[in-house]
Amino acid sequence: MQRYFVAAEQFGDSKVRIVGEDAHHAVRVMRTKPGDKFIVSDGQSRTALVSVLEATPSIIKAEIVEMMDNDSEPEWAVTIAQSLPKADKMELVIQKGTEIGAFAFIPFQSERMIVQYDAKKEAKRIERWSKIAKEAAEQAHRSRIPVIEPLHSWRELMKSAAEYDLVLFCYEREGHLAHGRGIRTAVQQWASRIDAVSNPKVLLIVGSEGGFTDREAAEAEAAGAVLVGLGRRILRTETAGIVGLTCLLYESGEMGGA
Known part of the structure; x- marks a missing residue:
């Protein structure tokens, strides 16, 4: 309907x-x-x-x-922070992320970001992304439309990390066999350290096509983020956030998980 x-x-x-x-x-x-x-x-x-x-x-x-009843929203409010990708990849992240159940999206600037940011186009771009989120929310029978935040600098994103109950930093090195810390491990360790949080706020940070630098990973960890991998394969930037979001909602029980 x-x-x-x-x-x-x-x-x-x-x-x-x-x-x-x-x-x-x-x-x-x-x-x-x-x-x-x-x-x-x-x-x-x-x-x-x-x-x-x-x-x-x-x-x-x-x-x-x-x-x-407004029963179509996940209990976990997951925000995807996506380093600004090339072309229309952000549109795909927003469309599919909205369908799956993302709470909000934060585009941000990172060191290895390939696209050249044009401040003059930001308002029009946000308007376009908001329309995509609205249409996807209608199609998916969501009860709310995810918020599209203005473009954040790296410092602004790190400062905002304190507002979340759990911050996950998608880092390809963590996906290698030698590390192996994935979202399930991070969620289980987080849940064991604190009492159950009602409607937790989770921030999922995803890099651009060029990935993250070691410095960014260190700064994210210092800001309270947990470095996680998404498997031993290298995912495209527009795929990583969608996979990470799906894993989180599964672990929350939204998709028949824990």
Whole structure:
């Protein structure tokens, strides 16, 4: 069933309004008409099954048929910090990460980042990424849209590490046979050191095409991050975050794990 996110002010006690591009899409593409039903969420605490009363390309008015449980969000709030990759790879990370269950995304700058960052394009890029996250959240029947943070410097990212219950730094050396510390080991060691945390906040840090330097790994560890590998194979930058997120949600029990 089609799902749309609306602003809180469009979500009333008994009726909802859908406007702008969503209304246009519903009427012109989905051929929505009075009597049709779909799901509407305010992206926070309210989700409802609604029935269309009026439908035009500029506005849809619908009545609430029943309120629904917001049970599609993972208990672990995992933020993917992704060093800015080339081309449209960040779009893939955001799209697939949103489908899987990422809480937020932080693009950041690292030493071996290949792409040339253009500050003039940042606002437009964030707008594009936010739209991709919204569409992916609708497709996946999420109850909220992941936040896309502004581009962080390396120092800003390291400073933010203190805000999380667990920080994992994806480092290819940890994936080699001589090291072997993976996400499962890191999660088990973390859980054994502290009491159970309700809705833990986890930061997963992923490098760009060039990977991380030894200095960055040392600074991340000094900031409280746990260095982890994602297996003995070298993953592409756009693959690493998706794999890491999936492993974390499995270990949390979200996908039938522990």
